[in-house]
Amino acid sequence: MKSQSSLLFISSLALLLFLRPVPTAAAASAAPPQSNAPRPAPAANETTFVWQTCNVSAISCKPYVCGKNLAYILASCNRTDIPVDLCNSSLSPYADDVNQNPANLACVAIAVSAYRVTSIKANISRIGKKADKKAASAFGDCSENFSSAREQIISSARALTKLVSINSSTKRFKDIAADVQTRMDGAITDENTCMDGVKEMLPEKDLAVVAVEALVNRATEHTSIGEAMFKFYIQSRLDNKSYA
Numbered sequence: 001m002k003s004q005s006s007l008l009f010i011s012s013l014a015l016l017l018f019l020r021p022v023p024t025a026a027a028a029s030a031a032p033p034q035s036n037a038p039r040p041a042p043a044a045n046e047t048t049f050v051w052q053t054c055n056v057s058a059i060s061c062k063p064y065v066c067g068k069n070l071a072y073i074l075a076s077c078n079r080t081d082i083p084v085d086l087c088n089s090s091l092s093p094y095a096d097d098v099n100q101n102p103a104n105l106a107c108v109a110i111a112v113s114a115y116r117v118t119s120i121k122a123n124i125s126r127i128g129k130k131a132d133k134k135a136a137s138a139f140g141d142c143s144e145n146f147s148s149a150r151e152q153i154i155s156s157a158r159a160l161t162k163l164v165s166i167n168s169s170t171k172r173f174k175d176i177a178a179d180v181q182t183r184m185d186g187a188i189t190d191e192n193t194c195m196d197g198v199k200e201m202l203p204e205k206d207l208a209v210v211a212v213e214a215l216v217n218r219a220t221e222h223t224s225i226g227e228a229m230f231k232f233y234i235q236s237r238l239d240n241k242s243y244a
């Protein structure tokens with residue numbers, strides 16, 4: 001009975017994501033420029049994780065507002081050094097949850113990166129099981145690196161929720177912000193350390209090395225997206241010298 005309730009809950013959350021209003025032709029002509037491509041829908045369990053981590057949920061919005069929400073995500077992604085397509089496809093499904101709020105955007109971006117890093121860790125572990133036995137220790141270390149990265153990212157999301165209620169002019173605000181920055185930098189270091197260890201144990205052109213390198217690069221990109229959105233949030237708070 002409990003498992004059926006959990007399944008119904010997750011299914012309901014997934015359904016909510018797909019039931020957002022679709023802009024009418026008239027509203028679309030008035031909306032900010034945006035891609036005609038449909039928003040990529042994240043897995044239901046990713047959506048649940050993001051909503052629970054950041055205490056946000058899908059909202060209903062008028063077509064024009066929905067368009068502005070999407071434009072806000074794209075504009076934020078364009079401010080980063082990360083590939084815009086990856087950033088936009090990762091965050092645009094949550095555009096209405098973010099609702100043009102820098103704090104929500106930072107938390108959602110960090111939560112998405114934590115979830116994606118967890119998935120990438122699982123993929124690397126599967127590659128490790130098929131790789132040369134001499135590389136087993138390197139893949140074991142890699143798994144630990146990614147576990148550490150994930151913990152640092154999740155800790156950053158938790159710290160961010162505290163910052164929302166702290167005045168930006170206080171030392172406590174600056175200390176927590178600096179701690180989050182250190183943790184996100186540390187997560188990226190952990191991810192790259194995984195790659196270093198695998199390269200030391202296997203030939204550079206080994207298929208396992210090529211596959212892991214692609215996954216690690218993607219992990220660092222997702223983490224960098226979260227870090228970039230966090231920096232934007234902190235800057236907006238410092239500029240306003242106020243609460244959220």
